[in-house]
Amino acid sequence: MREHFPDESVDLVYLDPPFKPNEQYNVLFRDRGAEGASTPSAAQVRAFEDTWQWGTAARVAFNDVKENAPSGVRRTVEALHTILGFSNMFAYLAMMAPRLVELRRVMKTTASIYLHCDPAASHYLKLLMDAIFDPGNFRNEIIWRRTGAHATPRRFETIHDVILFYTKSDEHYFAPTKRAYTRTHVKSRYVETSDGKWQFNTGGNILSGPGVTEGESGAPWRGFNPTAKGRHWAIPGYLAEQMPDGFRSLGVLDRLDALLEAGLIEIKPDAEWPHPVKYLNAEDGILPADIWAYQPGTEGVLHETTVGIDNDVRWLGPKGAERLGYPTQKPEGLLDRIILASSRDGDIVLDPFCGCGTTIASAERLERYWLGIDITYDAIPIIRDRLALTGLQDRIDYEVWGSPETAQDAAKLASEDPYQFQWWAVRRLDGKEIERKKGADRGVDGRITLIGDVEGRFPEAIVSVKAGRTGPAHVRELAGTMQAQKVEIGVLVVLNPPTKAMREAADAEGGYPGVGAEWCPRIQILTAADIISGAGVKAPLAVSVSKKSRARGR
Numbered sequence: 001m002r003e004h005f006p007d008e009s010v011d012l013v014y015l016d017p018p019f020k021p022n023e024q025y026n027v028l029f030r031d032r033g034a035e036g037a038s039t040p041s042a043a044q045v046r047a048f049e050d051t052w053q054w055g056t057a058a059r060v061a062f063n064d065v066k067e068n069a070p071s072g073v074r075r076t077v078e079a080l081h082t083i084l085g086f087s088n089m090f091a092y093l094a095m096m097a098p099r100l101v102e103l104r105r106v107m108k109t110t111a112s113i114y115l116h117c118d119p120a121a122s123h124y125l126k127l128l129m130d131a132i133f134d135p136g137n138f139r140n141e142i143i144w145r146r147t148g149a150h151a152t153p154r155r156f157e158t159i160h161d162v163i164l165f166y167t168k169s170d171e172h173y174f175a176p177t178k179r180a181y182t183r184t185h186v187k188s189r190y191v192e193t194s195d196g197k198w199q200f201n202t203g204g205n206i207l208s209g210p211g212v213t214e215g216e217s218g219a220p221w222r223g224f225n226p227t228a229k230g231r232h233w234a235i236p237g238y239l240a241e242q243m244p245d246g247f248r249s250l251g252v253l254d255r256l257d258a259l260l261e262a263g264l265i266e267i268k269p270d271a272e273w274p275h276p277v278k279y280l281n282a283e284d285g286i287l288p289a290d291i292w293a294y295q296p297g298t299e300g301v302l303h304e305t306t307v308g309i310d311n312d313v314r315w316l317g318p319k320g321a322e323r324l325g326y327p328t329q330k331p332e333g334l335l336d337r338i339i340l341a342s343s344r345d346g347d348i349v350l351d352p353f354c355g356c357g358t359t360i361a362s363a364e365r366l367e368r369y370w371l372g373i374d375i376t377y378d379a380i381p382i383i384r385d386r387l388a389l390t391g392l393q394d395r396i397d398y399e400v401w402g403s404p405e406t407a408q409d410a411a412k413l414a415s416e417d418p419y420q421f422q423w424w425a426v427r428r429l430d431g432k433e434i435e436r437k438k439g440a441d442r443g444v445d446g447r448i449t450l451i452g453d454v455e456g457r458f459p460e461a462i463v464s465v466k467a468g469r470t471g472p473a474h475v476r477e478l479a480g481t482m483q484a485q486k487v488e489i490g491v492l493v494v495l496n497p498p499t500k501a502m503r504e505a506a507d508a509e510g511g512y513p514g515v516g517a518e519w520c521p522r523i524q525i526l527t528a529a530d531i532i533s534g535a536g537v538k539a540p541l542a543v544s545v546s547k548k549s550r551a552r553g554r
Contacts, residue, residue, distance in 0.1 A: 010108060017115075077093065112172050119158060129166050137170075145315065147315050186198060189201060198280035207256075212230060348369045356379065434446060494528075
């Protein structure tokens with residue numbers, strides 16, 4: 001943000017920073033194993049583990065607060081340190097503090113921020129938010145039901161998240177979408193007319209306000225005297241909005257006459273008070289409160305709809321249509337409610353922990369501009385794919401910062417963060433990164449399922465990424481791993497062009513004569529420049545390799 005984001009440039013911020021409660025990684029990405037088991041993504045675990053425990057990254061963040069944060073923020077963080085010591089919780093808060101300070105800087109005066117957090121950390125984060133945004137700009141602590149019921153021994157099950165809603169000033173934009181009335185409410189306040197409309201039926205004193213006034217607002221009209229009731233005439237806005245230009249410039253009694261003539265006030269015989277004529281419209285309803293909780297079993301309770309209460313912010317089920325396979329993924333309906341309430345068409349929405357891109361997808365669909373930041377390269381191809389599925393491809397125009405676009409970019413990434421270079425290479429080859437292990441894997445960084453059929457199954461390639469100096473020994477090491485794991489293709493990704501000795505070592509491993517395809521090398525060496533230019537892994541379209549031919553190939 002310090003490099004790319006100018007002051008007061010963003011209209012709305014939503015963030016859902018990863019948290020690690022009870023030593024369980026709450027990561028955004030998970031990989032599917034051979035049996036469908038879900039395991040934490042190696043990329044995100046490594047990227048976030050420094051923020052979950054006290055160490056160098058947390059210490060750097062703490063020092064940044066002490067050197068750069070406003071004095072009130074600095075004192076708050078130091079007080080939290082006094083309470084928590086060098087604990088994992090304090091490491092998390094030390095990481096969050098400078099980021100929240102930067103978020104306030106880039107927010108416009110009219111902007112809002114929604115911080116989505118775990119109940120285990122929300123009270124500490126609220127102290128930080130108060131210090132950064134001022135307690136007077138706190139708007140809501142929203143409770144969102146994130147799951148169905150579970151059975152947890154020795155305590156009540158936690159089924160909610162907390163969303164802290166703050167603004168930068170009192171000038172913030174806020175226009176939440178109304179929710180449907182219940183059918184019980186409509187039947188108690190409205191009567192259905194012969195033409196199928198619902199007419200408001202409890203006028204009461206709705207055309208007046210409490211207190212006696214002088215002048216026309218306290219004068220009798222059509223035999224009704226508001227002063228006698230201790231009230232004065234007060235015309236509701238929804239009536240005035242239905243009248244032509246010039247209505248508001250009329251005197252109070254003339255406005256009442258105009259409304260009566262327009263059929264928006266009715267006087268029933270022997271009525272104690274005139275009644276406004278109001279029909280239930282599609283946009284009528286109640287404003288959301290600070291508990292956003294889908295209620296199973298309430299389908300049919302709401303007026304003229306079959307969906308349940310708060311169905312728009314319903315949590316994602318295991319087989320939900322939006323589900324991308326990430327355990328902390330949030331539903332787009334949740335982001336829709338936030339974006340519609342606190343931004344206008346064309347506003348800029350920022351998610352600094354954008355993960356699998358829920359905020360971006362929602363903002364794009366609702367015609368907002370958007371900015372997303374994530375610490376791992378994993379997020380980029382996932383969000384690219386997600387945007388491609390929105391059906392709005394023709395109007396999507398966006399840039400990616402930080403992803404290598406030249407060989408020099410790749411070299412810079414490799415020198416600054418070899419693991420990010422590794423994950424970038426694997427993902428660009430349409431593979432899945434795996435956690436580096438000692439022993440049998442011998443430096444395998446990723447796996448790719450290829451197109452074709454080998455002895456009744458899809459062939460697989462293993463990927464080894466080297467960010468430093470390379471030689472023929474790395475080729476031979478990969479060949480040995482391929483033999484041990486019985487895979488058909490090995491890919492060695494390097495920064496610089498391979499030496500003659502490396503090419504000869506790869507050629508010595510032979511290849512497959514694909515049916516209807518060119519000869520396919522068993523070991524393929526790709527440089528970062530090759531990947532950037534669009535080169536991929538050569539795969540056999542359909543082959544059947546006997547043990548003898550496999551031995552000859554070796």
